[in-house]
Amino acid sequence: MKVKVIPVLEDNYMYLIIEEHTREAVAIDVAVAERLLEIAGREGVSLTMVLSTHHHWDHTRGNAELAHILPGLAVLGADERICALTRRLEHGEGLQFGAIHVRCLLTPGHTSG
Numbered sequence: 518m519k520v521k522v523i524p525v526l527e528d529n530y531m532y533l534i535i536e537e538h539t540r541e542a543v544a545i546d547v548a549v550a551e552r553l554l555e556i557a558g559r560e561g562v563s564l565t566m567v568l569s570t571h572h573h574w575d576h577t578r579g580n581a582e583l584a585h586i587l588p589g590l591a592v593l594g595a596d597e598r599i600c601a602l603t604r605r606l607e608h609g610e611g612l613q614f615g616a617i618h619v620r621c622l623l624t625p626g627h628t629s630g
Contacts, residue, residue: 536615
């Protein structure tokens with residue numbers, strides 16, 4: 518697994534999690550779609566999923582643009598207010614891409630969702 522930390526806006530980050538064997542990638546908190554696609558292209562990966570930690574614009578602003586550019590892209594999160602959400606996640610739910618397994622944990626505090 519490879520994690521790319523991508524600084525965006527003035528004080529925020531997006532993340533690109535790369536499964537190195539399959540070259541699949543998951544993006545976390547897409548604020549700037551163009552910047553994320555630039556990094557994904559440079560890394561030679563296929564973006565298959567977006568995870569949004571919460572609904573604030575500085576974590577989701579790029580979701581709709583990515584969903585338009587990449588039809589069928591899964592946009593996941595635990596709050597129905599997340600832009601372009603395709604599936605709502607539940608506490609304890611497991612996700613897998615390639616050899617990477619993720620367990621979703623509800624961690625309230627920053628927002629109501």
